[in-house]
Amino acid sequence: MIELNQVVKQYGTLVVLNSVSLSVSPGEWVSIMGPSGSGKTTLLNLIAGLDTPTSGQIWVKDTEVSAIGHEARARFRRETIGIVFQQFHLIPYLTAVENVMLAQYLHSLPDRDEAMAALKLVGLDERANHLASRLSGGEQQRVAIARAIINDPPLLLADEPTGNLDAENEQIVLDIFRRLHDEGKTIVIVTHNAEVTELGDRTIRIHHGKTSEVGVVTEKV
Amino acid sequence: MIGFLFRTAIKSAFIQKYRFVSLAVTIAVASALLITLATLYLNAESQLALGLSGIPNMVLEPQKSVVATSRLTTDDVAALKSRKHFWRNNILNAAPVAFAEGQFDGKPVKVAGTWFDKQVSVDGESYNLGLLRFKGWEQKGGPIGGPVDRNAVVIGANVAAGDSVRLTVNGTQRVFPVARTLKTGSYWDDYVFLDLDNFRELTGKDALDQVLVGALIKPKDKLATRAELYGTEGFTEAEFQAWYCSPYASAIAYTIKETVPPAEVKVLRRVTEVQEGIIQASSGVFMALFVLTLITAVTAIFAGEKMYASAKMRELGIMAAIGASRQRLFLQLVTEVGLASLVAAAVAYLLSWGLVRSVSLSVFTIGFQANGILIAASALTPFLVSLVALLFLRKGLNKNVVEVLR
Amino acid sequence: MLFRVVSASIRHRLGLYVPMLITIIISLALLGAAEIVGVSFKGIVNREMEKYGANVILIPEKGEVVNEGVPVQVRNTRLGDAEVNLAMANTGALLAMNPGWLVKGEGDVLVGSSVAAQLGLTRDSPIEIDGIQGKVAILESGTEFDAFVIVNGEAAQPSMVLLKTADPAQYKGKNAIILEEITRAKYGFLESIRRLMLYVALISALSAIAVIINLARIDAGERQKEFGILGALGALPSTIARFILAEFLLLSGFSAVLGLVFSMALSWALVALTAKAWPALSFGAVWYVFGTALASFVLASSIYIMEFRRHSIVEEIRGE
Numbered sequence: 001m002i003e004l005n006q007v008v009k010q011y012g013t014l015v016v017l018n019s020v021s022l023s024v025s026p027g028e029w030v031s032i033m034g035p036s037g038s039g040k041t042t043l044l045n046l047i048a049g050l051d052t053p054t055s056g057q058i059w060v061k062d063t064e065v066s067a068i069g070h071e072a073r074a075r076f077r078r079e080t081i082g083i084v085f086q087q088f089h090l091i092p093y094l095t096a097v098e099n100v101m102l103a104q105y106l107h108s109l110p111d112r113d114e115a116m117a118a119l120k121l122v123g124l125d126e127r128a129n130h131l132a133s134r135l136s137g138g139e140q141q142r143v144a145i146a147r148a149i150i151n152d153p154p155l156l157l158a159d160e161p162t163g164n165l166d167a168e169n170e171q172i173v174l175d176i177f178r179r180l181h182d183e184g185k186t187i188v189i190v191t192h193n194a195e196v197t198e199l200g201d202r203t204i205r206i207h208h209g210k211t212s213e214v215g216v217v218t219e220k221v
Numbered sequence: 222m223i224g225f226l227f228r229t230a231i232k233s234a235f236i237q238k239y240r241f242v243s244l245a246v247t248i249a250v251a252s253a254l255l256i257t258l259a260t261l262y263l264n265a266e267s268q269l270a271l272g273l274s275g276i277p278n279m280v281l282e283p284q285k286s287v288v289a290t291s292r293l294t295t296d297d298v299a300a301l302k303s304r305k306h307f308w309r310n311n312i313l314n315a316a317p318v319a320f321a322e323g324q325f326d327g328k329p330v331k332v333a334g335t336w337f338d339k340q341v342s343v344d345g346e347s348y349n350l351g352l353l354r355f356k357g358w359e360q361k362g363g364p365i366g367g368p369v370d371r372n373a374v375v376i377g378a379n380v381a382a383g384d385s386v387r388l389t390v391n392g393t394q395r396v397f398p399v400a401r402t403l404k405t406g407s408y409w410d411d412y413v414f415l416d417l418d419n420f421r422e423l424t425g426k427d428a429l430d431q432v433l434v435g436a437l438i439k440p441k442d443k444l445a446t447r448a449e450l451y452g453t454e455g456f457t458e459a460e461f462q463a464w465y466c467s468p469y470a471s472a473i474a475y476t477i478k479e480t481v482p483p484a485e486v487k488v489l490r491r492v493t494e495v496q497e498g499i500i501q502a503s504s505g506v507f508m509a510l511f512v513l514t515l516i517t518a519v520t521a522i523f524a525g526e527k528m529y530a531s532a533k534m535r536e537l538g539i540m541a542a543i544g545a546s547r548q549r550l551f552l553q554l555v556t557e558v559g560l561a562s563l564v565a566a567a568v569a570y571l572l573s574w575g576l577v578r579s580v581s582l583s584v585f586t587i588g589f590q591a592n593g594i595l596i597a598a599s600a601l602t603p604f605l606v607s608l609v610a611l612l613f614l615r616k617g618l619n620k621n622v623v624e625v626l627r
Numbered sequence: 628m629l630f631r632v633v634s635a636s637i638r639h640r641l642g643l644y645v646p647m648l649i650t651i652i653i654s655l656a657l658l659g660a661a662e663i664v665g666v667s668f669k670g671i672v673n674r675e676m677e678k679y680g681a682n683v684i685l686i687p688e689k690g691e692v693v694n695e696g697v698p699v700q701v702r703n704t705r706l707g708d709a710e711v712n713l714a715m716a717n718t719g720a721l722l723a724m725n726p727g728w729l730v731k732g733e734g735d736v737l738v739g740s741s742v743a744a745q746l747g748l749t750r751d752s753p754i755e756i757d758g759i760q761g762k763v764a765i766l767e768s769g770t771e772f773d774a775f776v777i778v779n780g781e782a783a784q785p786s787m788v789l790l791k792t793a794d795p796a797q798y799k800g801k802n803a804i805i806l807e808e809i810t811r812a813k814y815g816f817l818e819s820i821r822r823l824m825l826y827v828a829l830i831s832a833l834s835a836i837a838v839i840i841n842l843a844r845i846d847a848g849e850r851q852k853e854f855g856i857l858g859a860l861g862a863l864p865s866t867i868a869r870f871i872l873a874e875f876l877l878l879s880g881f882s883a884v885l886g887l888v889f890s891m892a893l894s895w896a897l898v899a900l901t902a903k904a905w906p907a908l909s910f911g912a913v914w915y916v917f918g919t920a921l922a923s924f925v926l927a928s929s930i931y932i933m934e935f936r937r938h939s940i941v942e943e944i945r946g947e
Contacts, residue, residue, distance in 0.1 A: 050859055050940045071863055078861025089856045091632075093639030098631060105628040106862045147860070243841040250837040254830045265823060272815050276808050280769075285745050357808070357815075406807035449729055449767075485741065490769035491679045494727035495809050498675030499816065502904070506664055509897045510827065513660065517653050521834050524646035525841050531642040532846065584822040 001026040001155060001186045002047060007056035007066075009042050009209075016042045018209040019056070026154070029177075029187045031197040034206035040190040041159055043206065047188065048083055048157050049073035060155065078107045082148030086160035088140040092133035096124060096143045099132055100150050107151040118146040122176055138169025145176055149185075156180060158189045162196060174199060230556040233536075240529060241561060247525035248565035249572060252602060255518035256573035257580055260589055262511040266504045267437075268585045273499060274313055274437050275357025276405070278492040279474060281432035281484040291483035293317075293429040295417070298336075298350065301434065302343045306480040307465070308473045311437040314354045317417060318431040321424045323390040330380065331412045332390055334420020337369045337400070352414060353401060355435055362401040372419065373400035377410035386413060390423045432484070434477070438470045438493060440501035445469035470497070522602065523609065526558050533557075562604050633874045636853075640846065644878065647842045651882045652889060654835035655920055658828045659890025659912040660897060665824035667898045667906040669817055674904065676809070680725030681789035684804040697721050698785030701775070704757050711742055711776050713757060718779040724791050725768065734762030739773035832919045839923045843930040850931055858940040864932075871931050875924035883920035890916060 002024035009017040016039045024030050034040050045051040046058055049065045058066040063076050077083070090099045100118055101110040119125045122142035132140060141161060148156060158177070162170040170193075178199060181187050189196055197203045204211050234241040284291045301312045316335050323332035336351035349366070352375060356365055359378075363369065374386050374397040387396050397415070404410060421427060441449070444464050448471045453461055464472055470493045474486040537550050581589035637644060687693050699716040718737055722728060730737065732750030736759070743765050748754070752763045759778050766772060790798075795805045854867050890912055898906040 045941050048859070074858065074861050074863045076861075077859065083859055085859075089852075089859070091635075091853060091856060093635045094632065098635070101628060102632065102857075103860050105632075106857065106860050106866065110628045247837045247841045250834055254834050258827060258830060261823060261826070265819075269816055269819060272819065273809070282741075285741065406805070406809075408804060408806075450731055485744065487740075487773065488767070488769050490727040490729060490767065491725070491806075492769070492809060494678035495675050498678055499672055502671045502675065503668070503820070505900070506668075506897055509900070510657075510661075510664070513657050513893065513897075514827070517650075517657050517831060517834060520646075520650045520653050521838050524650040524838055527646040528643050528842055580826050584819055584826065 001028070001061060002188070003057075003059040004043075004047075005057045005059075007043075007046065007053045007058060009039070009046060009051070010054040016209050017046070017053070020206075020209070020211050021056075022204060022211055024186060024188060026186055027181075027184050028202070029181050029189070029200040031200040031203045032188065032190045032206060033192070033197055033203055038206045039209045040206055044157055044159050044188065044190050048081055049076050078151065080153055081155045081157055082151070082153040084141070084144050084148050084156070084158040084161045086163040088132075088137070088144045088164075090132035090135075090140055090143055090147075093131065095129050095131055096135065096139075096146075097128040099143055100147045103147045103150050115146075115150060118150045119143070121149075122146045123172065136169075138165050138172060141165060141169065141173055142176065145173065149180065153185075155186045155188070158187070160190055160192065162191070162193055170195075227556065230553065230560055233557055234560055240532060241557075244525050244529045244558070245561045245564045245568065248522050248562055249568035251518040251521035251525070252565060252569035253572040253576055254521075255514060255602065256569065257576040258514040259511055260573075260577045261581060261584065262507045262514070264581065264585070264589050265507050266500065269503055270437055270496070270500050271313070272585075273357075273496045274435055276355055276492060277314075277316075277433035277435050278438065278470070278489050278496060279434040279436055279477070280487045280489060281434060281477065281481060282430070282487060283428070284483055284485045293432060293481070293484055295336075295429070297429075297481045297484065298432050299341050299343050300480050301432075301477065302341070302346070302348050302350070303480070304344045307476045308436070308468055311468045311473060312434060313437055314356075314433075314435040315350050316352045316355070316433045317429045318433060319417065319420060319424075319426055319428065320430045321390055321420070321426065323388050323413065325380070325382070325386055325388055325413065330388070332388070332415060332420070333409075333412045334415050334417040334424070334426075336417055337371065337375060337414070338366070352403070352433075355405075355433075357435075358406075358409075359404040360401050361404070362399070369400045370398065371416040373398045375399075375401045375403055375414040377412045377414075378402055378404040379410040380413055388413060388415075390415075390420075391425070393423055395423070436470070436473045437468060438473060438496060438500075439468045440497040440504075441469050441471070445471055448472070519602065526561075529558065529561070530554055559604060629869065629873055632870060633877060636870075636874055637877065643842060643846055647838055648878065648882055650838045651835050651920070651923065652885045654831045654838070655882060655886025655916045656889035656893050658831040658835075658919055659887055659916040660893040661824040661827040661831070662912040662915050663890060663894035663906050663909055664897055665821055666909040666911065667894065667904060668820045668824075671898070671904045672817060678727040679806075679809060680727055681791050682806045683790040683792055683795050683798050684806070685788040685790055685798060686802040686804075687785060687788060688802065693785070693788045696788040696790035697724055698782040698788045700782035700784055701786040706742075706746065706754075706756050706776065709746055711746075711756075712774055714772065714775045714777045715780040715782050716777060717781075718777055721777070721789065724789060727768075728770075728772075729767040730764050731767070732762070732764040734764035735779060736761040736763055737766040737772075737775075737777035738763050739775045739777070740765055740767045741773045742776055828915060832915075832923075835919060836923050836926060839927045840930065843927045851934060854931075854935045855940050864936065867935060868928070868932050871928045872925075875928045876921075879920040879924035882924075883917045886916045886920060887913060 002022070004020055004022045007017055007020045008015065020043065032040050032043060042051065046053055047060060047065070053066050056066065057064060060076070061080055063080065065073065065076060068076065091102065094102060096119060097112065097115050100115040101112060104110040104115060116125055116128055119128050122145050124139060124142050124146065127135060127139055132143060135143065141164070161177070162173055165173060174196065177187060177189070187200070189200065191197060281293060281297070283293050295317050298315050298317045300306060301315050302309050306312070319334040321332045321334070323330050338349055338351045338353045341348050341350050353360060353365065353369060374388070376382050376386065376399055382399055385396050385398050387394060415423070444460060445467070448456070448464050448469070453464060456464065465475070470488050474488050477486050478484065533554070537553070577589055685693060685696070697716055697720045699714050699721070701712060701714050703710055704713045705711070722730065734751055736754050736756065738748050738754070742748070743763070748763050750763055750765050754761055754763050756776055756778065761778070766777065795807055798805060857867055857870070891908055894906045898904050
């Protein structure tokens with residue numbers, strides 16, 4: 001599903017990712033761990049096509065994300081991936097269901113029933129008509145997940161999805177990810193949280209821009 | 222405390238330099254708009270009135286009665302600008318005229334003796350008066366105020382002549398070069414004008430037949446209309462003073478009569494009525510436009526400041542969260558907006574200085590100077606508006622901190 | 628969906644948009660009013676020019692019949708011991724043609740002010756001239772007629788015909804005196820007014836644009852974040868541009884319509900109350916108001932779009 005080959009990302013003289021290579025199989029759950037500033041989010045942004053590498057290749061499904069232009073990357077994001085951010089990044093003045101429908105609109109056509117179904121899946125159908133800015137952190141993250149999965153992407157990328165949540169909401173969100181994984185979604189999660197890594201198939205550690213324990217498979221709990 | 226306040230305000234301005242610059246630019250543009258247009262409006266009425274008063278609107282003639290006809294002299298013309306004439310400053314121009322019949326190319330022609338452009342000293346002041354100083358008349362052959370040969374003639378537009386005129390007056394024939402052609406749009410287009418001294422030499426006629434006067438007048442109101450219809454006899458002392466001390470055409474004619482008793486003062490009503498009507502209409506419009514400009518400028522400043530403060534709500538929320546009082550937040554905003562106003566006032570001053578000059582030159586062909594009081598007022602306006610804008614924002618500051626930070 | 632997102636965005640930004648819209652609408656109103664007032668002024672000046680009265684004095688050739696204007700027959704006669712100029716004309720038509728003339732008194736015989744002063748005649752005193760009896764009304768016209776006594780009657784053999792015409796030039800070459808002394812002053816005046824109004828309009832447009840740029844800068848942080856989110860969800864730059872344009876078109880349409888309505892109201896108030904004339908909506912005003920509104924908001928959207936293109940999505944999403 002994902003192939004990274006000698007990927008380097010540099011901001012000026014600062015090397016954030018230094019010759020990273022990795023591979024993720026379809027249906028796999030990979031957790032990326034590392035201290036702050038190690039390059040985890042940059043790696044996720046590169047896979048998502050939000051940013052481009054300084055050198056190296058990135059393949060996702062059949063697309064060489066590192067070689068395509070702006071518009072093609074936008075199309076790739078619409079069709080192939082769903083992204084969940086630590087800061088949720090919902091449009092604050094749209095309701096929960098409208099935030100989900102917005103992703104549909106950008107993909108094809110908005111369908112309220114489908115959007116409601118996605119919200120039901122994350123247990124938020126009763127809060128569908130509340131403004132995003134009025135929802136709690138946990139609720140906002142669930143809306144963000146509903147938005148990420150509404151177009152049924154094969155790959156789900158999440159950047160610290162539980163980083164801003166309390167224990168209860170963290171469990172709810174992780175349950176949703178677990179279900180999605182069970183349904184066959186490929187999931188890449190950047191996290192600090194050991195509990196999250198335990199849910200994954202394997203964990204990649206990243207330190208000073210280098211992936212060190214690539215291929216280490218953790219025991220599933 | 223105050224030092225820290227300024228430090229944070231300056232730091233905030235530097236960090237959010239684009240926002241700060243945008244606010245300062247809005248305030249500067251709005252203030253410059255106010256200074257420029259207000260200066261223009263304040264001067265427009267008098268400038269347009271001056272533009273309309275470039276032609277004679279009164280004529281002095283010797284007073285006739287059954288027994289005798291009085292005599293007008295050039296001293297009477299000078300007297301119009303003398304200190305004994307109350308409305309001397311509103312007399313823009315005056316020209317003596319004496320008539321004669323002449324012949325040109327074997328045909329009769331109307332001849333008039335006058336001053337072309339004569340420097341006259343009255344009460345220690347020097348004025349240029351004469352036919353060619355009526356700025357509303359079109360001159361060909363030289364600019365208004367340019368040198369004119371006194372031994373030449375000025376011909377009306379309907380007089381078909383080349384570079385010179387062979388003129389016969391009183392049996393004497395002389396050739397005069399043509400200095401200017403004058404298009405007045407009235408009777409004068411049929412005349413050949415001689416310098417008064419040359420005219421006297423040719424005709425031997427000393428007395429004047431007319432004095433043309435261009436006066437700057439004020440549109441009449443009810444009081445002036447009463448004076449025109451019924452005279453001032455029925456006026457109370459206060460009414461008379463109010464009428465006398467306003468430059469109505471009738472009041473100026475009255476003071477001219479006081480100054481030059483042998484004259485009958487005729488107000489050229491076809492001219493003054495039009496002048497009054499246009500000045501009246503335009504002055505009202507200018508006043509209204511001034512008020513509108515003031516509203517526009519104040520709203521623009523208000524909007525800029527409100528937008529700036531709205532965008533800072535989150536930052537203020539954070540300050541409130543760490544214990545800042547409402548007064549402290551208010552003070553913070555006032556300092557920042559005040560700082561922007563200060564920068565803007567300086568920019569507005571420079572901007573309006575150039576704008577006022579160039580715009581007034583373009584509109585009235587005269588470079589106005591922005592009024593000092595107006596500049597001071599415009600510089601103060603942003604500060605005052607800032608305070609009002611921020612008072613409105615107090616409501617926002619009263620909001621729950623959590624609400625703001627959400 | 629586009630409309631839903633755009634309207635929600637506008638609602639969300641009311642705190643920013645309301646003061647901005649008020650300023651823009653007032654600026655547009657001033658701009659439109661300047662144009663309408665500028666155009667109306669010509670009408671006002673022309674109306675005032677009517678007071679100028681007769682602008683052609685035609686001296687008919689012998690036997691020439693003139694079927695227009697007010698014919699006046701002049702002759703000398705005696706009034707008491709004095710010799711006076713008597714003019715016979717339709718006095719009603721004469722006064723209607725010359726609204727600037729001042730008539731003092733209710734009498735039916737118009738005695739020019741010079742004659743009245745010379746002979747000591749006062750208003751409403753009885754008069755008999757050439758067998759015609761009547762009461763004196765003093766005429767102050769500021770013209771040669773001040774030296775006449777004018778009685779109402781038919782001018783069978785007119786010595787002159789007074790005309791008021793929009794095209795006095797047609798009488799050039801005829802035996803006519805053409806009076807247009809204030810015409811040049813009028814054109815100079817109108818030109819000054821036109822320029823003044825142009826500057827009012829230009830400076831108001833500048834003020835509108837300054838406010839909009841202010842908005843674009845102030846709101847840039849939050850906007851960028853939104854654009855970043857849309858970009859992360861796979862929106863093309865063109866889709867984002869569509870969102871921005873739709874929002875600003877809506878705002879510009881709203882401001883333009885209200886600006887035009889206020890322009891009309893303002894110019895009506897300005898012209899009707901101060902100059903007692905009725906302004907008509909000029910095509911220029913519609914054009915300027917809509918043009919400026921559109922141009923200002925397109926400028927604002929361009930700033931947003933350029934900002935969006937300048938940053939990467941990662942920066943956008945952080946709101947940098």
